[in-house]
Amino acid sequence: MGRLSGTETALALVVAFIEKDTWTQADLARRLDVGVAALRKRLHELIEAGVPLEREEDSPHVYWSVPKNWIPSGVRLDPSDVAELLRLLARLPSSALRNRIATRVLQGTAHARPRTTEPPPAVLVPALDxxxxxxxxxxxxxxxxxxxxxxxxxxxxxxxxxxxxxxxxxxxxxxxxxxxxxxxxxxxxxxxxxxxxxxxxxxxxxxxxxxSTDELDDAVRFSVNGFRSGGALTRVAFHVRDPEARWVQGNLPQPLASDPVRGGIRVHGETAAVIQVARFVVGLGGAAVPETPELSAVVRDLAEAALASLESTAQKTSREDRALVDATTSGEAE
Missing domain, CATH: 2.30.30 (SH3 type barrels.)
Structure with missing residues (x-):
């Protein structure tokens, strides 16, 4: 009895209530190896210091407890919660803030020793700029x-x-x-x-x-890759043949959806970003065929502009090649 100083007893009490919300007075006295009178004195000192201790009698026992999930200047997590928290942190883009928080969690967790905060090689995440x-x-x-x-x-x-x-x-x-x-x-x-x-x-x-919430939800839902024109919603649809359809089905930009059809899939949806959908379709080349007139028109414009740019580049390259040949031939003749 009385092996701990008053300060040591108070600290041991805080640790005990961090580990468990409710104790019987007898169990708490045994845990700290102090007498009941000394224990009560330290408990009342903690109450006066602001610790939210509550006392309840249920004869023959006296119970002392703190509110659930109470911990001074922090949050108590079970070991399984810590593991899941670290898993979620590892999935975030790598950044100085993420790594600092992960280090704090690891260093403050008794069951885990400090180690690198980078996710294991099997978990690949992009770095935040x-x-x-x-x-x-x-x-x-x-x-x-x-x-x-x-x-x-x-x-x-x-x-x-x-x-x-x-x-x-x-x-x-x-x-x-x-x-x-x-x-x-x-x-x-x-x-x-x-x-x-x-x-x-x-x-x-x-x-x-x-x-309004509805307006914001619609703006997010009908944007494509973070782009929207601000105009009215437009229905779009296009067909994609197999085998390209299998890749497209797993990489469709929101808010587009797909349905299986013979020989491929039909992609459809509503969007305020027709040009973004058109760029996606153009990137598929001959594997995709637009169905709706608005999408078809934008796809045609993009494709024609790309062909015109390609032809212009080819003509310029051809002229430069001919000039080089002429210069070389002239030099040989001299």
Whole structure:
């Protein structure tokens, strides 16, 4: 009895309640090897210090407990939960933040010794671009808080860096990471890529432009690879022959779906990004045949533009080759 100092007893009590939520007074006294009177004194000291201890009598026992999942400045996880948490962390894109959190989890877990935080070779994950990682947290925080986001944004369509204010609504982690936001310039819903953000700051809630959940869900659902034109939904459909159909079926961009047909599959859906679907179809070459008129027209335009570019390049190359031959022949004649 009385082998522990007062401080040591208090620390041992905290450890005991981290391991288990509820103890009988007798079991707790045996665990700490102290007398019941000394134990009660330390328990009341913990209560005065702010530990949420509760006492309950059920003759002949006295029970002491803390709220479920209580732990000072942390969260208690079972060993199986820690293993699953590490598994989920390993599936995230590799980044400094992910590796730091994984290291903290490993070092704070008694049953696991510190080791490399990189996922095993069998689990391959893309690395998050450092530039993307720098601004992703700001985008996420302002989206959750419904705050306006002030950006320096590198626009591919607007010719270089632009100052933008947007109201972010949804974040698609990717990669590449994108966020859906209302652009304050024209009031349109648009996708923005995080790796094109040069600076990002919260501009507060005052001018935030909210959207309905249905509108946002539709914008996400009918986008293709993070692209939408902002126009009306268009029905698209195309056929893909075997054997290419088997690859296409497993790599369809959302929100397209497929049905088996004789000799291949029929792909169909609605989208506000017909040009993205058309690019997908053109990439399949002769294995895909567009069915709907809107898709057919865009596919034809893309294919003709590609052929025109190819012919122009071929003609230029031919002229350069002829000039080289002429120069060589002239030099030999001299």
């Amino acid at each position: 450092p530039h993307e990682e720098r601004w992703l947290s700001t985008v996420e925080d302002t989206t959750r808080a419904s705050e306006v986001l002030s950006l320096n944004y590198l626009s591919t369509s607007g010719g270089g860096m632009q100052l933008r204010q947007v109201s972010p609504h949804r974040v698609l982690v990717g990669p590449p990471a994108r966020f859906l936001a209302t652009c304050h310039r024209d009031g349109e819903l648009k996708w923005f890529r995080v790796d094109r953000v040069l600076r990002a700051d919260s501009a507060g809630k005052t001018d935030y432009r909210a959207r």
